[in-house]
Amino acid sequence: MLEARLAQGSLLKKIIEAIKDLVQDANFDCSDSGISLQAMDSAHVALCALLLKADSFEPYRCDRNMSLGINLNAFSKMLKCSGNDDILTLKADDDTDLLTMMFENQAADRLSEYELKLMDIDAEHLGIPDQEFDCTVKMPSAEFARIVRDLATINESVTISVTKEGVRFAASGDHGKGSVLLKPSGSVDDAGSGSQTSIQLSEPVMVSLSLKYLNTFTKAAPLSETVTLQITNDVPVLIDFAVGEAGYIRYFLAPKINEDE
Amino acid sequence: MVRITYQRRKRRHSISSPPAETRPRAEALFPTPAPAADASLSSSQTTTLPGSCPSTPTTKRPRALSTRTPGRPSTDARLRTAFKQLYLQFGQKDAGPFLCRDCGLSYQRGQTEDEMVHDKYHRSVVRGVKYPGYKSEVTISTFLPEQHVPEETNAKLSSDGSGLLRLRSTSPKKLFSALNPLSRPVGGGAKGQSSLARVVVISDSSSAFEKNKAREVLEIANTELGSAPFNDDLWETCKVYLSVSANGYVMGCVVAERIREAYLTRSSVSPSRRGSVNTADEHGSPKKRSTTSIADLNEANVFLSDHPVPSSCGISRVWVSPNFRRQGAASHMLEAVRLNFIYGLNIPPGHIAFSQPTALGAALARSFTKRDHFLVYVETCRLSSSPGP
Numbered sequence: 001m002l003e004a005r006l007a008q009g010s011l012l013k014k015i016i017e018a019i020k021d022l023v024q025d026a027n028f029d030c031s032d033s034g035i036s037l038q039a040m041d042s043a044h045v046a047l048c049a050l051l052l053k054a055d056s057f058e059p060y061r062c063d064r065n066m067s068l069g070i071n072l073n074a075f076s077k078m079l080k081c082s083g084n085d086d087i088l089t090l091k092a093d094d095d096t097d098l099l100t101m102m103f104e105n106q107a108a109d110r111l112s113e114y115e116l117k118l119m120d121i122d123a124e125h126l127g128i129p130d131q132e133f134d135c136t137v138k139m140p141s142a143e144f145a146r147i148v149r150d151l152a153t154i155n156e157s158v159t160i161s162v163t164k165e166g167v168r169f170a171a172s173g174d175h176g177k178g179s180v181l182l183k184p185s186g187s188v189d190d191a192g193s194g195s196q197t198s199i200q201l202s203e204p205v206m207v208s209l210s211l212k213y214l215n216t217f218t219k220a221a222p223l224s225e226t227v228t229l230q231i232t233n234d235v236p237v238l239i240d241f242a243v244g245e246a247g248y249i250r251y252f253l254a255p256k257i258n259e260d261e
Numbered sequence: 262m263v264r265i266t267y268q269r270r271k272r273r274h275s276i277s278s279p280p281a282e283t284r285p286r287a288e289a290l291f292p293t294p295a296p297a298a299d300a301s302l303s304s305s306q307t308t309t310l311p312g313s314c315p316s317t318p319t320t321k322r323p324r325a326l327s328t329r330t331p332g333r334p335s336t337d338a339r340l341r342t343a344f345k346q347l348y349l350q351f352g353q354k355d356a357g358p359f360l361c362r363d364c365g366l367s368y369q370r371g372q373t374e375d376e377m378v379h380d381k382y383h384r385s386v387v388r389g390v391k392y393p394g395y396k397s398e399v400t401i402s403t404f405l406p407e408q409h410v411p412e413e414t415n416a417k418l419s420s421d422g423s424g425l426l427r428l429r430s431t432s433p434k435k436l437f438s439a440l441n442p443l444s445r446p447v448g449g450g451a452k453g454q455s456s457l458a459r460v461v462v463i464s465d466s467s468s469a470f471e472k473n474k475a476r477e478v479l480e481i482a483n484t485e486l487g488s489a490p491f492n493d494d495l496w497e498t499c500k501v502y503l504s505v506s507a508n509g510y511v512m513g514c515v516v517a518e519r520i521r522e523a524y525l526t527r528s529s530v531s532p533s534r535r536g537s538v539n540t541a542d543e544h545g546s547p548k549k550r551s552t553t554s555i556a557d558l559n560e561a562n563v564f565l566s567d568h569p570v571p572s573s574c575g576i577s578r579v580w581v582s583p584n585f586r587r588q589g590a591a592s593h594m595l596e597a598v599r600l601n602f603i604y605g606l607n608i609p610p611g612h613i614a615f616s617q618p619t620a621l622g623a624a625l626a627r628s629f630t631k632r633d634h635f636l637v638y639v640e641t642c643r644l645s646s647s648p649g650p
Contacts, residue, residue: 043371044348044356126351157344208344236349256344 002030002066002092004057009088009103011223011244013079015050018220018241018249020072022048022213027123028068030092034060034247038125046213047236047252049128056244068092068099069121078114092118128252133230133238135162135205139182139197141227141241145218147180152211154178157256161206162231167199171211205231208256214239217251346371363387389510389582390478392503397468401597403457406506406588458506458590460597465496475501478514482580486619491516499577502597504590513581515594517602522569523614523638563623565637574602575614575638579622595629616640 006012019026019039026039034057037050054060082088082103091100097118104111147169151158155173162168170179184199220241221227230238239251348371350356358367361379364386368375463475476491479501483490491499495516502515576598581590599608614636615626626635 040349040351040353041371042359043369044350044353045346045371047349047351124354126353128351210346252349254347254349256346259343259345 001061001063001094002068002090003059003061004030004035004090005059006057006088006090009079009082009086010084011056012088012090013076013082013084014220014223015052015243015249016072016076016079018217018223019048019050020076021216021219022046022251023072025069025071025119025121027121028070029065029125030062030068031065032062039123040126041213045210045254046217047126047128049248049250049252050243051247052243053246056247064094066092066094069119069123070099070116071119075116078116081112081114131230131232131235131238134201134203134232135230136200137162137167137197137229137231138199138226139167139229141218141221141224143182143197144227144229145221148211148214148218150180151178152215156211157208158211158214159206159208160229160231161204162199162201163204164199164201167197167229203233205233207231207233207237208258209237209253210256213251213253217253220249220251223249385477385481386582387584389506389512389584390474390481392474392505392509392511394505394509395468395471398461398471399463399467400459400461401502401601402593403459404504404589404593405456406458406512406585406590408588456507458504458512458588458593460502460504460594462500462502462597462601464500472496474511475503475514478503478511479516479578481582482514482578486578486580488578488617500598500602502594502601504581504585504594506585510585511582512585512588512590513594514578515576515580515591515598516578517598518575518577520572520575520614520638523572523575523636524565524567524569526563526634526637527566563618563637570636572612572614572636572638574598574608574612575616575640577616577640579615579625591625592629595625612636614638 019037022041023039024042026037029036029038032054034051034053034055036052038047040047054062078101079088082101083105085106086103087106089102089104091102092098099116099118101114101116102111103114148158151169151171154171154175154177158169158171160167160169166181166183168179168181171177182197185196217239223243224241226242228238228240228242230240234255234257236252236254239253241249243249348356359370360367361383364379364383366379366382368379370376461471463471467475479491495501499516499518502517504512504514506512576595579591579594595610595613599610599613602608610630611632613630615622616638617640618626618637623635627633629635
């Protein structure tokens, strides 16, 4: 059976918010090392990989590996029944197809319990190769969310070009164009702050991405102060939000190509 | 390396863009790593990417949608650049076009225009075409649909969202009402008038609205039957009969046309009796025809006699929406044809001819005429290459 207690229940709420727009149903794979999820959107353009390490829960117990097929929309609705400061406990027995959620408030005088029916989802687990990327950009996730939101008003795709000078997000549409240049500041003065943009670059890269997908990824911005973009020309882009100590939500997004090339 | 800044513009594809199967699918994959020192890592990576080509990353594919010719000036190209979304290829099984279980349309998920076409088609197939009712409509008869549950749709409702998930309903009745959200339970005389389906006729004198609605239904019917679409001169020779359910959805259609002659079917098991089946034949064509065989769906051919007999009414198409099958709609429409097609004349069931019956169509024809052998005619009027008799 699975039993996982999360002191900060709102964390799971945010995580599900960050995934549910991309996929409708997904398998949560629970093992003794933690909970993971891998799901591709129906158009096969983006892939979302989630990992919650066992030590983000206190306590965490999973006797044998189990796969919980969950409708994310229903899950999200049930999680919204919890308060932001509630302590969340997830429970699933081996023989039942129910996931039990228990929300306990800080004063420990209100205990609510919800049960979610699990589904049998025939999903395959895909092996994603470890890839050395040419370029790694670390930036504040709120800044990333804002740029993506702003440029989405111009057109539906953005071109991200990274040089030593900085990272430039540019979009142009029928009515005009816009671009945002972020200069790497953290590396010069205060390398330790972590809230500024930093760039590691072995080769300049330029990639075009769908803003619609990026906008759904930015739902994960509340989870993490910083976001890491890893880019190599002509391969899927990896967008990584750290969750807690060692967990993550990673999105792979297939780029767009210029039809004339 | 500094490249030009792209300017991109959303290009609108029309609905008549090429179907999903023919559209090339560009995929983005991680290139397999160069043969580096750690052989174990690279071998594990190649196994996790079974669909990938080991030598080259296939990010760029032929661009069928591109309409521009090579060799244009680059300034022009910069202004008109269109971007094309690539797809992830991590070796997933369900890559490629997606086949909808309910409507049978294969389309590319994620392509907006494909999804729009599918949505429209899916709605018309699954829920049927709405028939709002018209002031000028001519109702020939009403009938109480027999309450059967369509077996084709039994327990095949699948969630359209993922394609991976199959919801199975144990109660077929529940499923039936799920497919037809507006359907009310039929039967039980208390409902009275509201549960009666009706047969309406649409002919040359009908209003343009009715004709358009008939065309909409015929489009679906022709797609499902795999037959040729009709021309504009449809209304000169044909009448279309629609059966409309109590809640205002088209259950099916029959296209009837004027013909001159038809051929009686004969048993394929006794070819020695060829020509002896049909003896009364004064109006037959002087030229001796060889036996025509029309293949039906069961591969059991329908053999026709050599000599035509006069017949005045031919059924060109019979189609009933899958949700409304086994409710007697087709029989009632044929009955309406019999009574209405020629003014003031009741055509005997045995004198109605059918064109190219499918297996189901032949079964209908047999049950309608209550004979083993029925009349079949060769549809010539709207076919471009008509073999003259």
